[in-house]
Amino acid sequence: xxxxxxxxxxxxxxxxxxxxxxxxxxxxxxGEFLVIMGSSGCGKTTTLRMLAGLDAPTQGEIRLGGHxxxxxxxxxxxxPMVWQSLALFPFxxxxxxxxxxxKMRGTxxxxxxxxxxDWLERLGxxxxxxxxxxxxxxxxxxxxxxxxxxxxxxxxLLLDEPLSSLDAHLKVRMQAILSGLQKDLxxxxxxxxxxxxxxxxxxxxxxxxSRGRIEQIGAPVEIYRTPHNHFVAEFLGSSNIFRGRxxxxxxxxxxxxTGRGRFRVTGSGAGTAQEGTSTVFVVGNDxxxxxxxRPADAGNFLEGRVIGEEFIGATVTIHMETGxxxxxxxxxxxxxxAHLNTNVGERIFASWQPESxxxxxxxxxxxx
Amino acid sequence: MNRNRLIDxxxxxxxxxxxAFVFAPIAASFVFSFNVDRFPSLPxxxxxxxxxxxxxxxxxxxxxxxxxxxxxxxxxVISTTLGFAAAYTDFRYRFFGKPVYLALALLPPTIxxxxxxxxxxxxxxxxxxxxxxxxxxxxxxxxxxxxAMAIIRLRLSQxxxxxxxxxxxxxxxxxRALFHVIVPFARPAILAALFITMAVSFxxxxxxxxxxxxxxxxxxxxxxxxxxQVSPRINAIGTIVxxxxxxxxxxxxxxxxxxxxxxxxxPRTDEA
Numbered sequence: 216x217x218x219x220x221x222x223x224x225x226x227x228x229x230x231x232x233x234x235x236x237x238x239x240x241x242x243x244x245x246g247e248f249l250v251i252m253g254s255s256g257c258g259k260t261t262t263l264r265m266l267a268g269l270d271a272p273t274q275g276e277i278r279l280g281g282h283x284x285x286x287x288x289x290x291x292x293x294x295p296m297v298w299q300s301l302a303l304f305p306f307x308x309x310x311x312x313x314x315x316x317x318k319m320r321g322t323x324x325x326x327x328x329x330x331x332x333d334w335l336e337r338l339g340x341x342x343x344x345x346x347x348x349x350x351x352x353x354x355x356x357x358x359x360x361x362x363x364x365x366x367x368x369x370x371x372l373l374l375d376e377p378l379s380s381l382d383a384h385l386k387v388r389m390q391a392i393l394s395g396l397q398k399d400l401x402x403x404x405x406x407x408x409x410x411x412x413x414x415x416x417x418x419x420x421x422x423x424x425s426r427g428r429i430e431q432i433g434a435p436v437e438i439y440r441t442p443h444n445h446f447v448a449e450f451l452g453s454s455n456i457f458r459g460r461x462x463x464x465x466x467x468x469x470x471x472x473t474g475r476g477r478f479r480v481t482g483s484g485a486g487t488a489q490e491g492t493s494t495v496f497v498v499g500n501d502x503x504x505x506x507x508x509r510p511a512d513a514g515n516f517l518e519g520r521v522i523g524e525e526f527i528g529a530t531v532t533i534h535m536e537t538g539x540x541x542x543x544x545x546x547x548x549x550x551x552x553a554h555l556n557t558n559v560g561e562r563i564f565a566s567w568q569p570e571s572x573x574x575x576x577x578x579x580x581x582x583x
Numbered sequence: 584m585n586r587n588r589l590i591d592x593x594x595x596x597x598x599x600x601x602x603a604f605v606f607a608p609i610a611a612s613f614v615f616s617f618n619v620d621r622f623p624s625l626p627x628x629x630x631x632x633x634x635x636x637x638x639x640x641x642x643x644x645x646x647x648x649x650x651x652x653x654x655x656x657x658x659x660v661i662s663t664t665l666g667f668a669a670a671y672t673d674f675r676y677r678f679f680g681k682p683v684y685l686a687l688a689l690l691p692p693t694i695x696x697x698x699x700x701x702x703x704x705x706x707x708x709x710x711x712x713x714x715x716x717x718x719x720x721x722x723x724x725x726x727x728x729x730x731a732m733a734i735i736r737l738r739l740s741q742x743x744x745x746x747x748x749x750x751x752x753x754x755x756x757x758x759r760a761l762f763h764v765i766v767p768f769a770r771p772a773i774l775a776a777l778f779i780t781m782a783v784s785f786x787x788x789x790x791x792x793x794x795x796x797x798x799x800x801x802x803x804x805x806x807x808x809x810x811x812q813v814s815p816r817i818n819a820i821g822t823i824v825x826x827x828x829x830x831x832x833x834x835x836x837x838x839x840x841x842x843x844x845x846x847x848x849x850p851r852t853d854e855a
């Protein structure tokens with residue numbers, strides 16, 4: 216495993232009565248692209264600001280390269296940040312914006328000019344060196360902000376939702392630039408976002424936060440396929456969630472009684488379930504099989520009616536509702552549903568293999 | 584659109600009249616300052632610069648002008664500095680009693696000048712600072728700082744608060760961030776504040792009259808003239824003071840319009 220660069224050790228941050236970050240412990244590895252994801256107010260930006268030195272933790276210790284940095288003011292750390300608003304200086308031209316960090320650190324004029332130009336060239340905006348910030352497009356400003364933060368050659372770069380103001384097409388291009396840059400430089404990126412697509416396309420590891428706590432840390436696929444708890448599964452929205460009671464455990468085969476019937480689960484995680492406990496299992500949207508006829512296998516299926524469909528590029532997500540009101544989502548390719556009648560109100564069956572269901576380890580023995 | 588022509592013309596006439604009432608006396612003073620006659624009467628007697636020559640030869644006018652300049656420059660520099668500090672405090676910090684702080688900082692222009700003048704005289708003589716040119720400077724700083732603060736505060740309110748934090752984050756300590764980010768950002772407003780406060784100080788009569796003693800500023804000298812005799816020299820001085828003040832105010836306006844008017848645009852999303 217890679218060397219650890221930053222350690223958050225039992226960090227609490229409160230603003231008056233509001234606890235923004237609640238006893239968080241997190242190791243950030245050298246050279247990784249770490250994405251902190253969560254909805255607004257979950258503490259992700261506060262976490263980043265504490266790392267940058269803009270907010271001080273109320274409790275706990277932050278260590279950078281093994282040294283406590285709680286009391287180190289931001290201007291003495293080398294933790295540059297790319298701001299959501301970009302925070303470019305409007306009264307300076309592009310080159311002077313990029314030079315700013317070097318100037319503040321006392322680098323001589325010739326060196327800082329050369330380094331700044333190198334970065335502008337590397338990011339393909341050298342021709343705009345003498346332009347005002349107001350003359351640049353959104354994508355060009357992004358690059359200026361990146362160059363300004365990277366010009367001091369830091370070992371860690373912090374990014375606070377830097378792509379949120381770009382349109383979708385430009386977002387994808389900037390994502391590619393960011394990923395490429397991070398791999399080339401080999402430095403640590405800590406990226407805060409509420410966008411799943413940004414997190415999953417760039418992150419080596421993803422931290423999911425909610426209400427100041429970490430809900431799960433893991434590689435994108437790991438989080439996607441094996442969410443730790445109900446919150447993560449619901450937040451990602453990529454799985455159908457079922458709550459029930461474990462009625463029998465037979466080796467790797469678990470039977471779970473829900474309000475909608477008894478289902479068999481053999482997927483990973485099933486082995487940890489215990490008879491008599493309540494639990495939650497999930498089935499990925501893309502693992503659902505749709506049919507117009509009642510499935511022959513009497514096991515894992517639900518009957519419902521189509522309530523809508525949603526096109527996302529090459530896939531279609533069919534939304535259906537069971538008799539008792541649970542919404543089921545099935546994500547399919549256009550070919551897979553071509554033979555089905557998916558008009559709203561049509562009767563439809565969703566079924567799945569027992570090995571496609573996954574028992575959430577964070578919900579074992581949870582409340583019924 | 585169909586508009587009632589009567590109302591249309593009525594409104595226009597109203598605007599013209601309003602401006603006429605404001606500017607006619609000033610224009611009259613301007614015109615008569617170049618009139619050869621001793622008393623303002625129509626028809627005009629003929630063009631002459633004799634009243635300007637007369638004031639140019641009067642050492643008391645020169646003394647007054649010198650005092651006005653010294654007071655104006657000192658008062659504008661000090662009150663702009665104070666106003667900037669007060670505006671920055673408001674921008675940067677949250678503290679208990681902030682609304683009271685703001686109200687007090689913006690209060691002086693609402694105090695009647697006669698009361699202000701009396702209070703200043705009473706206070707300054709008690710601390711042995713009255714009757715000198717610095718008494719006028721101190722009083723004018725009190726009166727001008729709120730204007731400076733209001734102008735600079737408006738500019739700072741347009742600033743993305745993360746700009747300053749971004750400067751810290753890039754290695755600038757608090758003082759360096761202040762001089763490399765806050766001051767450059769506020770520069771047009773700082774210059775405008777310098778001009779406006781200088782104009783306010785140039786024109787100010789009542790308080791200066793109370794505290795200046797023998798160090799009369801130009802407006803106080805004008806009153807001296809008026810008490811002695813009605814002379815077209817007053818028109819000449821008035822024209823000079825008016826032109827100076829208007830130049831300062833217009834300079835300030837131009838600065839504010841050019842920079843404050845320009846809303847910081849949102850980043851465009853197209854790739855140019």
